[in-house]
Amino acid sequence: MTDKVSDGDGKQKPPHFNPGPWMGTKGPTRLRASRKAAPPPPRPNDLVTAAGHLVVPDFFAGAPAMRAAIDAHFGAPGAHGPDTHQIWNYWHVPDMYTYMRTLPRKVIPAELMTSFWNHLAGWTRANLNCVPSDAYLSLYVDGCRQELHNDALNGHYGYVFSLTRWRERRFSGGETIILKPGSLGQSMAGGAAMAGSSFYDLVPADFNQLLIFDDRLPHAVRQVNGLMDPLEGRLVIHGHLKRLE
Numbered sequence: 001m002t003d004k005v006s007d008g009d010g011k012q013k014p015p016h017f018n019p020g021p022w023m024g025t026k027g028p029t030r031l032r033a034s035r036k037a038a039p040p041p042p043r044p045n046d047l048v049t050a051a052g053h054l055v056v057p058d059f060f061a062g063a064p065a066m067r068a069a070i071d072a073h074f075g076a077p078g079a080h081g082p083d084t085h086q087i088w089n090y091w092h093v094p095d096m097y098t099y100m101r102t103l104p105r106k107v108i109p110a111e112l113m114t115s116f117w118n119h120l121a122g123w124t125r126a127n128l129n130c131v132p133s134d135a136y137l138s139l140y141v142d143g144c145r146q147e148l149h150n151d152a153l154n155g156h157y158g159y160v161f162s163l164t165r166w167r168e169r170r171f172s173g174g175e176t177i178i179l180k181p182g183s184l185g186q187s188m189a190g191g192a193a194m195a196g197s198s199f200y201d202l203v204p205a206d207f208n209q210l211l212i213f214d215d216r217l218p219h220a221v222r223q224v225n226g227l228m229d230p231l232e233g234r235l236v237i238h239g240h241l242k243r244l245e
Contacts, residue, residue, distance in 0.1 A: 043127070052178055052181045056123075056209065060120075073085075087102050095147060098144050101137065101138040124159075130242060132241055132242075137235070156214075156241055158212070161236060162207055163207065163237065165232075171224050172225045173225050175205070176211060177222060178219045179199060183200070184199075
């Protein structure tokens with residue numbers, strides 16, 4: 001129980017609580033609220049399934065060296081020769097594809113490309129249970145694009161690794177267009193007007209960014225408009241990922 005006591009000068013001290021032997025000498029025990037364990041972060045597989053694509057920034061430490069090799073390749077254009085520069089396939093399929101492509105090892109040193117390939121294969125194996133099956137280095141300048149298509153027979157996922165100086169670009173377009181999963185079904189169900197980005201996502205090609213998307217989804221590349229200089233174009237390494245058995 002509590003009692004008011006005097007401190008000798010006539011003033012009353014505040015009541016003092018004597019916990020008693022059943023509560024110990026430190027007073028009542030404070031019960032801590034139980035903390036629930038944080039849910040595990042979503043797996044990359046689940047993110048791709050839900051959104052149709054996944055963006056991984058700052059993917060490869062060697063990206064600046066890869067870009068430097070490309071800059072050296074296109075530098076001093078007056079000194080270009082057939083052995084070093086007649087390596088680009090101008091791939092034009094009417095109403096479907098228009099861009100230039102080559103094998104990355106023809107521009108980027110083999111050791112550096114092997115390091116990138118091993119890093120990509122290790123990441124996709126660990127996070128998506130897939131491995132890359134192919135790779136092209138592609139260049140988009142004024143007028144280049146891809147129209148809507150899917151790659152359902154080429155792989156489980158598609159990937160795009162950007163070596164584009166995206167934030168300094170002076171062209172328009174160049175984003176990857178990816179149809180949103182379920183958007184057509186939502187449209188057919190009615191009840192809401194839909195247009196533009198209600199149907200698709202536009203993914204910019206930020207430097208050193210890896211983009212993964214479901215190969216079954218219709219996708220495209222917006223037409224690049226503005227410049228013909230290859231050093232200022234859209235430069236990406238892209239291909240497909242196949243599921244491990």
